[in-house]
Every structure is written in C-alpha cells, then in structure tokens.
Amino acid sequence: xxxxxxxxxxxxxxxxxxxxxxxxxxxxxxxxxxxxxxxxxxxxxxxxxxxxxxxxxxxxxxxxxxxxxxxxxx
Amino acid sequence: xxxxxxxxxxxxxxxxxxxxxxxxxxxxxxxxxxxxxxxxxxxxxxxxxxxxxxxxxxxxxxxxxxxxxxxxxxxxxxxxxxxxxxxxxxxxxxxxxxxxxxxxxxxxxxxxxxxxxxxxxxxxxxxxxxxxxxxxxxxxxxxxxxxxxxxxxxxxxxxxxxxxxxxxxxxxxxxxxxxxxxxxxxxxxxxxxxxxxxxxxxxxxxxxxxxxxxxxxxxxxxxxxxxxxxxxxxxxxxxxxxxxxxxxxxxxxxxxxxxxxxxxxxxxxxxxxxxxxxxxxxxxxxxxxxxxxxxxxxxxxxxxxxxxxxxxxxxxxxxxxxxxxxxxxxxxxxxxxxxxxxxxxxxxxxxxxxxxxxxxxxxxxxxxxxxxxxxxxxxxxxxxxxxxxxxxxxxxxxxxxxxxxxxxxxxxxxxxxxxxxxxxxxxxxxxxxxxxxxxxxxxxxxxxxxxxxxxxxxxxxxxxxxxxxxxxxxxxxxxxxxxxxxxxxxxxxxxxxxxxxxxxxxxxxxxxxxxxxxxxxxxxxxxxxxxxxxxxxxxxxxxxxxxxxx
Numbered sequence: 001x002x003x004x005x006x007x008x009x010x011x012x013x014x015x016x017x018x019x020x021x022x023x024x025x026x027x028x029x030x031x032x033x034x035x036x037x038x039x040x041x042x043x044x045x046x047x048x049x050x051x052x053x054x055x056x057x058x059x060x061x062x063x064x065x066x067x068x069x070x071x072x073x074x
Numbered sequence: 075x076x077x078x079x080x081x082x083x084x085x086x087x088x089x090x091x092x093x094x095x096x097x098x099x100x101x102x103x104x105x106x107x108x109x110x111x112x113x114x115x116x117x118x119x120x121x122x123x124x125x126x127x128x129x130x131x132x133x134x135x136x137x138x139x140x141x142x143x144x145x146x147x148x149x150x151x152x153x154x155x156x157x158x159x160x161x162x163x164x165x166x167x168x169x170x171x172x173x174x175x176x177x178x179x180x181x182x183x184x185x186x187x188x189x190x191x192x193x194x195x196x197x198x199x200x201x202x203x204x205x206x207x208x209x210x211x212x213x214x215x216x217x218x219x220x221x222x223x224x225x226x227x228x229x230x231x232x233x234x235x236x237x238x239x240x241x242x243x244x245x246x247x248x249x250x251x252x253x254x255x256x257x258x259x260x261x262x263x264x265x266x267x268x269x270x271x272x273x274x275x276x277x278x279x280x281x282x283x284x285x286x287x288x289x290x291x292x293x294x295x296x297x298x299x300x301x302x303x304x305x306x307x308x309x310x311x312x313x314x315x316x317x318x319x320x321x322x323x324x325x326x327x328x329x330x331x332x333x334x335x336x337x338x339x340x341x342x343x344x345x346x347x348x349x350x351x352x353x354x355x356x357x358x359x360x361x362x363x364x365x366x367x368x369x370x371x372x373x374x375x376x377x378x379x380x381x382x383x384x385x386x387x388x389x390x391x392x393x394x395x396x397x398x399x400x401x402x403x404x405x406x407x408x409x410x411x412x413x414x415x416x417x418x419x420x421x422x423x424x425x426x427x428x429x430x431x432x433x434x435x436x437x438x439x440x441x442x443x444x445x446x447x448x449x450x451x452x453x454x455x456x457x458x459x460x461x462x463x464x465x466x467x468x469x470x471x472x473x474x475x476x477x478x479x480x481x482x483x484x485x486x487x488x489x490x491x492x493x494x495x496x497x498x499x500x501x502x503x504x505x506x507x508x509x510x511x512x513x514x515x516x517x518x519x520x521x522x523x524x525x526x527x528x529x530x531x532x533x534x535x536x537x538x539x540x541x542x543x544x545x546x547x548x549x550x551x552x553x554x555x556x557x558x559x560x561x562x563x564x565x566x567x568x569x570x571x572x573x574x575x576x577x578x579x580x581x582x583x584x585x586x587x588x589x590x591x592x593x594x595x596x597x598x599x600x601x602x603x604x605x606x607x608x609x610x611x612x613x614x615x616x617x618x619x620x621x622x623x624x
Contacts, residue, residue, distance in 0.1 A: 036470075037477040044487040 003054035097223055098152040102240040108264040118144045119430055121255055121268035123243050123281055127158070127218065128398030128415035129274030130225035134172045135423035137234040139544075141430060144266065145235055146257065148242035152226070157218040159332055160409035163203065164500045164524060165416045166210040167536050167599070171544055175210070177224045182214030183331050188313035190494045194320050197482045198489040199312075202497060207580045208527045209534035213497070215311075215332045217302075218412065246271065246284045248392040270426060271394045274415070277382075279400035285391040291384020292458060294405065295345035296465035299378050301358055302336050305371035309337075315494035317464075317479055321364040326464045326494070328407075329365070336374055339365065340406075342464060349378045381405035383458050385450045389443045397422060402450035404457040407464070407495035414453050417500065418446050424544070424597035428621060438622030441507050449501035456496050463493035500524035507596070509603035509616040518586035518593075518604070525549075525599045528581035530574035535581060538566045538574065539599060546602070546617060547595045551587035560614060596620055 009015045022038075023031045043052050107116040120136060122129045125147035133143045161169075161178065169175040186203045189196055202212035229235050240260055247254040252269040273281035282289060309331065316327040328340035339362060343352060351357055353376055363369040385402035389395060398415030422442045428434035466472040481488030500523070508521035519526055527536045539547060542564030552570040567573035568581050570589070576582050585593060592608040593601055594616050603616035618624050 032470075032473055033477065036473045037480060040474070040477050040481060040488070040491070041485075044485075 001048050001051055003051050003058065005058070097226070098219060100150050100152075100226070100239045102150055102260050103238070104259075104261060105236065105238060107266060108259065108261065110264070112265070115254075115265045115267055117252075117267040117269075118142060119269045120144070120272065120426070121146065121253075121266060121270075122272045122274060123147075124273065124275035124398075124400070125222070125226070125237065125239075126153075126274060126276060126398065126415075127221050127225065127412050128419050129272070130222060130229060131168065131172060131416055132272060132274060132397065132419035132423055133235050133237075134174075134225065134228055134232060135419060136427060137229075137232045138172065139423065139427040141234065141427065143235045144268070145229070145237045146241040146243060147237075147239055150239040152219045152222045158221075158409075158412035159215045159217060159330065159338055160213050160413075160497070161216055161221065162409060162413040162498045163208070163210045163212055164498075165413050166214065167527070168416055168420050170210070170536065171420075171540050172225075172228060174224050174228050177227075178216055178221060179210065179214055181220055181224075181333055182216035183311050183333055184211045184214050185311045185313065185331070186212035187310075188315065188494075188497075190489075190492055191314065191316040191319060192479050192482065192492075193318055195483070197479070197492060207529045207578070209536050210527070213409065215330060215338070217332055217334075217336070220333070221412075243275075243281060243284075246281065246394060248394070253393045269393065269430070272422070272426075273394055273396045273400045274398050274419075275400050277399040277403050279396070281394060282386065282396065282400055285394055287386050287388070287391060287396075289384050289386055289403075291382055291403070291454065294381045294383075294461050294465060296461075297343040297345065297347050297349065297352070297378055297380055299341045299343055299352060299358065299361070299376070301339045301341075301362060301376050302332070302374040303339060303362060303371040304334070304336050304374055305366070306335055307337065307366070317492075317494070319365070322361070327365060328494075337371075341365075343378070347378075353378050381457075381461060383454045383461075385447065385454060389447055390439060395422065395426075395439065395442070397446075401446070402454065404453045405461045406457075407460040408453070408457045409495075409498045410453040410457055413498040414449060414501075417449060418442075420598045421446055425622075427597075434622045441505060441622060445501075445503045445505050445507075448503065452501055453498075460493050460495045503600065507602060507620045507622065509594075509619055511604065513604070513606040515604070516586050518584065519601045521601050521603055523601050525593075525595055525601060526584045528576075528584050529578065530568060530576055530581055535566070535568075536599075539564075539595065542566060544597045546597060546620065548608075548613070549585070549593040549595060551582060551585065551591040552589035553592070560610070560617065563613075563617070594620065 022034060026034060046052060110116050119141055121144045122133050123146050125145055129145060133145045136143050166175050166179060169178055187199055187201050189199045191197060229237050242258045243255055244258050245256040252267055253271045255266045255268055255271060257264055273279060275281055311331050314329040318324055319327050322341055325342040330338040332338055341361060355373055355376065358376055359369060382403050383405060386396055389401045397418035399411060404410045425438050425442055429436050429438055463475060466475050478488055478491045482492050503522040505522050511520060527534055530538060545564050547564030547566060550565060550567050569576050590607045592605050594603045596602045602620035605612055
C-alpha cells in the first residue's frame with residue numbers, strides 16, 4: 001500500500017471543518033495536545049509503517065517548501 | 075538452596091551481611107608464570123580480562139570445551155552494590171549449559187509479569203512468558219554479586235581455568251600470532267603471550283583504551299537514583315513502573331523485588347539535580363518513604379547515575395576481542411546490559427573453540443562482530459527509545475508522550491505504545507552463517523533465531539541440547555530412520571520411532587514441524603538452517619556455511 005493523495009472524502013469541506021471545529025475554543029497548548037493525540041490515533045488506524053513514513057515525508061516537504069516560499073516573498 | 079560448597083569467608087566484606095552464603099573476597103596468589111624470565115614468557119591460548127558475569131561465563135564455556143583459560147581481574151573481590159539484577163530466560167539457559175543455572179534460579183526471584191502505572195492508576199500489565207512448557211522463566215532477579223559468586227564457584231571446579239586476582243593488565247602489544255600482555259601484580263609485573271585476548275573489562279574498559287578504540291554514542295541528561303532497600307513487603311514479584319506517580323510527580327519510578335527481601339527502587343531525577351546531595355540517605359529516605367507509604371526499611375545501596383548508549387565500532391581489534399559492557403553500553407531499562415554480554419560470551423566461545431582447534435578458519439570470528447554488533451545496535455535502539463520516552467527531549471516529544479499516556483487508558487494501541495522499558499529477548503541475526511529458508515514455513519524459529527524450548531518426555535528440549543554437548547545438533551521430527559547425520563553432529567529426535575515423545579504436541583507446534591522436519595542448531599542454540607525434507611548434501615552445505623567454511 002502507498003499513501004493515497006487523491007481526494008478520499010465525498011465532501012472534503014466536512015472533514016476540514018470537523019478538524020477546525022475540534023480546535024475551537026482551545027488554547028494553543030490544548031490544540032497542540034489535540035493534534036498530537038489525533039495524529040497517533042490516525043497513524044494507528046493506518047497501521048502501515050511505510051505509509052506513515054510517506055505521510056511524514058510529504059508533510060515535512062510541504063512545511064519546508066512553504067517556509068521557503070514565505071522567505072522569498074519577504 | 076544448593077549452597078553447600080560456598081561459605082561466607084569474610085562476613086565483614088560481604089555486601090549483604092551474614093547469611094548470604096556467597097563468597098565474595100578472594101586472595102592474590104603468585105603463579106609460576108610470574109617466575110619465568112623475560113625471554114621465556116608463558117604462552118596461553120586464551121587470556122580473558124575481567125571476572126564479571128561475562129568474563130567468568132566465557133571462561134567456563136571455553137574450559138568446558140577443553141581449552142585452558144587464564145582469567146585476570148584487577149580486584150580481589152566481587153564488586154558490591156547494585157548493578158545488574160534482571161537475568162533473562164536466554165541467560166538462564168546459557169547458565170544451564172555452564173552448570174550454574176539451578177543455583178541462579180533457586181536463589182533468584184522468578185517473575186514474568188510487569189505493570190505500568192500512570193499517576194495513581196494502572197494502565198496495563200504484560201506477561202513476558204504467558205505459555206507453559208519452558209524450563210526457565212522469562213526472568214529472574216538476582217543481585218549481580220550472587221551471579222558472580224556462583225560463577226566463581228564453578229570456575230574453581232574447572233582446573234583448566236587459572237583465575238588470577240589482583241592481576242591488572244597494563245599494556246598490550248599485538249603480534250601476528252597473538253598478543254603480549256603486560257600485567258601488574260602486588261609482587262611486581264610479568265608478561266604473558268596470548269593467542270587471543272578477550273576483553274570483558276566493563277564499561278570503563280582499560281583494554282579498549284589500549285587498542286585506541288573510540289566509544290561513541292549518546293549521553294542522556296536525566297539522572298536516575300537507584301536505591302536498594304531491605305524491608306518486608308507484600309508487593310507481588312512483578313516489575314512495577316510508574317509514569318508521573320503521586321509520590322514522585324512529573325518523573326518515573328520503578329519497583330522490583332530481589333532476593334533477601336531487597337527491593338530495587340529507581341527514581342528519575344531532574345537533569346540539574348545535585349548528585350552529591352541527592353545521594354545522601356537523609357535526602358533519599360523521605361523520597362522512598364513517600365513511595366512506600368512507610369519508612370520501615372534500610373538502605374543496602376544508593377547511587378545516582380546518568381546513562382550512555384554507545385558501542386565500539388569494531389568488536390575485534392587484531393587478536394583482542396571485546397565483549398559485554400567493554401564493547402557496548404545501554405541504559406538499564408530493558409535488562410539489556412548483562413544479558414547481551416552473556417549472549418556475546420556464548421556467541422564467541424564456540425567460534426573461538428573451532429578456530430583454536432583449526433576446525434574453522436579465523437574468519438569465522440568476524441561473524442561474532444557482525445552478529446553481536448547488530449545485537450548491540452538493536453539493544454541501543456531499544457533502550458534509547460525507552461529512555462527518550464521516560465525523559466522526553468523536547469516539548470513536542472513530551473506532548474506526544476502525554477498523548478500516548480492519555481490514549482493508553484482507553485485504547486489497546488495506546489497501551490502498546492507506552493514504553494516503560496522493552497525487556498531483553500534474544501536478538502535475531504541476519505547472519506552470513508545462516509542458510510536462508512527455501513521451504514515454506516508457517517511458524518517456528520527461522521534461521522538466525524534462538525531455539526525455542528519445549529517439554530519432551532517430561533523434560534525439556536534445552537536439556538536435551540545440553541546433553542548433545544553444545545555442538546552442531548540436528549533437531550529431527552518424526553523421521554527417525556530417514557536422517558543420516560554427518561559425523562560429529564548431535565541428533566535430537568522428537569516423535570517417531572525412538573524419538574522423545576511430544577505428548578502435548580508443543581515441540582512440533584513451536585517448530586511448525588511435519589514428519590521429516592529438521593532444524594540445524596548451532597552450538598549456541600541458534601538455528602542455522604531448517605528443512606522440510608533434508609538431504610545429506612543440503613545438511614552438509616548448511617553446516618559448512620554455519621561453521622564459516624565457505
């Protein structure tokens with residue numbers, strides 16, 4: 001199995017909204033705790049270390065790219 | 075308790091006072107080797123340096139294989155205090171082969187269950203050996219000085235071992251055919267020639283410095299307070315581990331039983347705690363009293379330490395071979411120090427035996443480095459993960475740990491992510507000595523794994539293996555007539571005509587055996603190869619490979 005990056009939700013806005021709303025009213029620290037817990041739950045649900053590594057690599061790549069773009073714009 | 079042969083020679087120096095029954099003080103004795111002239115120094119096949127559990131076990135093993143061994147130690151007594159306490163099933167099986175297993179187990183505290191707590195509540199428990207039909211338990215707890223004392227008693231039964239106390243190695247000089255060893259004694263220096271020097275001289279190995287080897291790795295900042303306390307208590311013989319307990323907020327704690335009503339307590343302290351102050355009994359006592367809920371205990375030992383996880387790049391330096399803590403060091407959560415050192419000893423001794431007898435080329439020894447340095451990497455990885463989990467390095471690591479602990483109370487996957495120490499199991503070798511499987515298997519130990527025990531005819535497979543003399547041995551299921559074992563090979567037949575009865579079918583099921591199934595075991599009890607229907611040619615090829623002959 002490889003990481004699926006095609007759109008898997010029938011209504012992607014619902015999924016994004018659900019995550020956003022989960023953070024409503026939380027402090028930054030509470031939000032970070034929630035994210036950490038959520039990541040572990042979802043990682044276990046995937047249950048495939050290769051997919052997890054791919055997901056981590058994609059996330060890191062995007063975070064770094066986004067930072068670089070931001071720096072170039074400044 | 076079978077202790078008739080040992081007497082407390084010096085009660086005053088005995089670390090646990092009277093009644094322990096273990097001799098711990100020994101005298102320096104002059105050896106005839108010291109009278110030899112500089113041009114006529116004594117030559118020995120093997121000089122082992124360091125009479126700790128690893129050096130003693132290695133010397134016994136090699137002596138039992140028929141070699142003369144000189145065993146040097148710079149002290150004249152068994153070190154007191156609290157060092158290793160948990161000895162694994164595999165170590166006990168090894169000690170059975172050395173003739174000391176019963177004494178260790180009779181004295182030790184047998185355990186297999188661990189509990190993990192978070193705050194005031196239990197998160198989960200685990201059982202390291204939930205099945206029946208094994209001769210030895212998952213673990214015993216035994217103070218290291220008892221283990222050493224029993225090993226010294228065994229050494230004294232073996233005339234092939236010359237154990238020399240207060241013999242301190244001062245210098246090594248590598249030659250083509252061995253090593254010149256310069257030794258200091260209370261009566262002055264002398265030299266020996268050794269075909270091989272086995273360095274088992276511990277984490278601060280002087281021999282490692284003499285060969286100029288690096289010992290690099292990771293140091294952890296958190297400090298840990300180890301206290302061995304004597305008390306009568308009704309706690310069960312289980313390993314209890316706390317994250318953030320009410321009695322020691324924000325840190326971890328460990329409680330574990332040892333013989334003689336002694337309990338090991340391990341408390342994590344802050345990185346900036348003052349070691350001198352924290353070691354003072356008046357400072358430690360209230361900490362422990364908070365944990366136990368009373369202060370009716372006495373201290374046997376208090377120490378404060380920081381961990382390092384590191385290993386030598388190469389375990390073999392010319393004719394000097396390193397084993398145990400001298401070669402690799404881990405944090406203690408997981409019982410991977412002494413146990414991995416004993417695995418080193420067993421791995422090396424049969425190989426060196428074959429090389430000394432010229433049955434195998436010297437290159438066989440390289441497989442010791444390959445197999446045991448891989449094991450060291452695994453042990454370092456496991457114990458680093460445990461230590462990082464107990465003492466997170468960053469805020470985000472702490473946050474993830476908090477998430478795991480929060481999930482653990484409600485989910486099975488969370489419990490399994492909680493890392494309060496992963497306890498030592500035999501390493502699986504990806505080894506040039508193993509013959510890869512070519513048949514189909516649904517279970518059983520694959521090549522590179524340690525043999526499994528099983529009951530056979532009211533006894534144990536591990537005993538039957540010892541009776542074969544710890545040599546290459548075929549484990550043959552239900553094919554009593556089919557297999558013609560090559561010369562010099564041991565055979566254990568299970569089932570079929572003339573084989574051990576496998577009444578509960580445990581042996582066959584643990585080895586995924588069908589009629590004809592044959593395992594080739596190495597002298598250290600590791601699987602070298604396995605076949606559904608072995609041919610003499612296939613067995614020969616596997617044997618050659620396992621003996622380093624091709």
